[in-house]
Amino acid sequence: MTTSLSQAPASGAPRAYMLPSARRFLLWTGLVALLAWVLVPIYFVALGAFGGRTGVFRWPKSIWPSDLSVAPMMQFLNIEGVFNALMNSFIAAGLTVVFSILLGAPAGYALARYTFRGQNAYRLLVLLTRAFPLAILALPLTVSFIRIGLYDTPFGVSLIHTVLALPFAALVTQSLFMGIPREYEEAAWVFGCTRFQAFVKVVLPLALPGLAATAIFAFVISWNEVFAASILTVRERTLTAYLLKILSESPLHYRFAGGFILIIPSVLFIFAVRRYLFAVWGIASK
């Protein structure tokens, strides 16, 4: 601070001194507010989940946890079907991630790298899959799922969730691949790669951060989706759909436990792929 003071012209010195600290103050308050916005509700949900029956109703609420115990959590997990639903949710979300990347990324790559007839129509079509309300499709879907044998399976649910996540996956990966100069691939070809090898060795590592973001999005879409999951399953519910059914008739601290369990996997998943969200090699060369 002293150095910047001595360098600045005398009249402008106070302002030059004020500005950075004011800006820093804004930055930090912004950060704190944002963190609070996200973390405080999660914290209270966790308090409710672990605080037991009495903790939930105590007033005024204490910020600090008292008589914490995992017992309510365990009780909740022991409720008939919760564990099964949790597994179903993981399967459906996992498959949704796999399908949306496997189908969406090649579509995005094609949109980014090739010019073909009907390209714009195709792009529109990709978005149009979101134009039909699920509610209208629900009945025919249920009927045909029953017919094909997909009804009441997490696999069937993941197919519908893939449809929901796919437009996003295709369009995000398109701009992702457009941001990777074609010359990198061309250099790889010249130095002995097939198209596929060049994709795996050069494009994929560069695309990883964006693919991770796409994966997170697909995971969260599937994890939080209730409507399709409720309609297309009876016994093999996903957690979200199952909780919706049972929580309305459960005591409050169970609801908190359910909410907490709903939040945690998404957070963990984001945490797991966070490394890929930030380019580790600082792609500054364009």
Next chain:
Amino acid sequence: MADIVIDHVVKDFGTFQALQDVSLVVEDGEFVALLGPSGCGKTTLLRIIAGLETQTAGRVVIGGRDVSGLTPRKRGLAMVFQNYAVFPHMTVFENVAFGLRMQKASTADVKRKVERAAALLHIDSYLDRYPAKLSGGQRQRVAVARALAVEPAVLLMDEPLSNLDALLRLEMRTELKAVLREAGTTTIYVTHDQTEAMGLADRIAVMYGGKIEQIGSPLEIYATPATRFVGGFIGSPPMNFIKVRCEQGIVRIGNITLPCPAGCEDMELGLRGEDAMIAADGSGIPFDVRVVEPMGSHLLLTGSINGQLARIVAPPTATINAGERVALKADPSRLTWIDSNTGRAVGRA
């Protein structure tokens, strides 16, 4: 054997013709420079040879094998890209090793060849850095090292030294030339720096507007330009062109006459500034000096001949003042005669 035959290659981008019927033969082990102004199609030609772009018509033959339909990796060549295309997610070492790894070279081999190429280009101290932490010139040298490391039979380079400072460029230029000659690499080298082309190349192909204007040794290109463009593009200062009328094989300028080749009337006399000598007796082409610039090794005179701009090089010791009129003499065999209508040189065997 890795000679390159470019056989009547045409490239259209939509309605725009980037290459118009380009033919060029590069002998095995030869170093050919493609020289031309920005946008004349140099990169396009290189990319067609590499297989990164498909020609609209024509063939490319490398080492007697028609490669026109082959993918880049089957053409057995290496390339330095104009924008480097150094992989950002690999260290300098892995970048340079990339081609060798694809050839499944042994670890010891990779290490030896990478270190050799890196030493040559003075990048051996950054081998474990990522390209994002390199300067533009350093990145460019990584791109050159990556191409040299595979010891290719055919090497295509697109302005590989454009981003280096003058001193380093001079050094790299001589080292490149020595290494490529020793290895017998067939090289096509794109540049718009004429001194680079002159210094490096066995032959220079001057390109303009999607065509090759002239192919020849640096001296040929310099002394006997085939077109007005080549004369004006090569040399510093560029060749002077003076509009004259040729009547019965004779051209009159000032008080002298020069014999000129027959065939047309409206001609331009091409005169290199270095070829003109100041006549002591005052008889010759009249030159009105307007500006005198002492350059150290020579005097650069700017003025006019017959009212047309000209630049002449005089010895540093000459005493010439602005505003003077001097007479110029030149060896008739070093004059170039251009047909004004076609822009091509006439009267050459």
